[in-house]
Amino acid sequence: MTGRGLVLLALAGLLLAVAPLVGDRYVVSVLTTVLWFAYVGQAWNVMMGFSGLLSLGHTLYVGLGAYVSAALFVHYGVGPWAGMVPAMLVAVAVGTFIGFLGFRFGVKGVHFSLLTIAFAEVARIGFDHIQWLGGSGGFFLPVEAGVSDPLNLRGSPLLFYYVILALVVGALALSRVLLHSRLGYQWLAVREEPEAAEAVGVDLFRARMTAVAVSSALTALGGVFQAFYFNNLFPEQVFSMGRSIEIILPAIVGGIGTLIGPILGAFILTPLGEALTFVLEESGFDLPGLKQLFYGVALVVIVVFRPEGVWPWLARRLRLVRQPGEGA
Amino acid sequence: MTALLTVSGLSKRFRGLKAVSNVSFEVPEGRILALIGPNGAGKTTTFNLIAGVFPPDEGTVTLKGVRLTGLKPNRVCAAGIGRTFQIVKPFGELTVEENVVVGALARERSVAVARSQARAVLERLELLDQAARPARSLTLPDRKRLEVARALATRPTLLLLDEVLAGLRPTEVDRMVEVLRELNRREGMTILMIEHVMRAVMALSDQVVVLDHGEKIAEGTPAEVVADPRVVESYLGAEEG
Incomplete structure (x- = not known):
């Protein structure tokens, strides 16, 4: 990044840190949603953006993280700070199992994506029948008004806001460290040209498996947050295909494979949705499906005009990153 | 003279079609050994x-006595x-630069060290002034040189070059x-190259x-091979080198 880019990033961080002090409850709740999508988009980006593995079933890891941590809390009284570890481990176990199936048996490209959808769908239908977790009727975390217990992630919206903000910052930092590591270079090589990567010594299987492991673990953490923020889990929602797509849209709009892209994308899409709701309600034209229609049109416009994402374009225009040829 | 690479009795069939049949050489x-022949x-x-x-259907490949078959x-x-x-x-x-860094990381754990190694390789191949450009924006000759640079960065004892001269201007x-x-001369790099450009084969290779x-x-020295009637008939005569 250029000096200008770093200053802007620091400013944005500062703004987000003080936003709840100036904004009302509504602003905080919208920003929490934005940051959640930024976080999960960042996690998904590790697989698709860094390693070229298109997962279309990322709700699987969100859901596993959510259900595992919620079950531990409700049934055994284990708080989320401890529960997030098994939540991540379960997601990693399932993720690497899918990865193992895919990479050992040569399930590539689109077919790998289908595999990820299939597992998410199996989870959606399967969790409907696990009565221990509420089945299709939903699984609920106990809610007590006015309780402030950060150790169990129980408290005001403000608590959740700062937790998700910390997660976004953490995921961004981790992604940056990974991308500049030996592993990160190998991921990018595998994404670009697997055959050539293998010829320069990259173990394709290991590189892809680590990408799946990191991505699923991070995503599961997003699931833990979701469980304790919303306090209710329905397989139909948590594991839905639509949700999987919602997760990947910010990264696509912002710029796949970039560090800032998923965050910027979330800051474009969620407010866009909110603004559409507001405008349609105010204008009295709120027909069913109209919001989705406008939302879809806006998406098409962005993707058609900025196919590589908004961030790479913005960064070039505002000189936020070094351009090729400007030296390292 | 010790053989670095030994290929013996190598055979490979694709759906019954014999692509390689009992090929041996050292x-x-x-x-520098050149592998030539018609398409x-x-x-x-x-x-x-x-x-x-x-993997081959039959035969073995060994490098310095170590079996690679x-x-x-990535292990090769x-x-x-x-x-x-x-x-x-x-x-x-x-x-x-990043392309070549990936190559250097084959034998190097530190990205910083790999980067300095990559820059040294780029300098040798006269690509250093292009280091910051995306690889996709290079011209074909530069891409060919990048292929060589990336392979060299893995610090091989044997370099396999598959038509790195094809499509280049004289x-x-x-x-x-x-x-x-x-x-080859300065660092003693052993090279096995597939090449169609006969002028280069004649100039570079010790054996063909x-x-x-x-x-x-x-099989023989370049001079011997071009004089071989079977070679002239199957390759040189049929196709203008």
């Missing part, structure tokens, strides 16, 4: 068998063989020949192996 340490003679298949892209390409690279691709395969969205061919000769229909039909 590449002596510090020498479809099995040259690239032989390369892929050595590099581990697929059946190893995956670790064993000391660096290769280029006939159809160049740059990591397009990465910069030229002046560019001369430049590349000069680079390869330097590598000729393949036709998957079989070895001749």
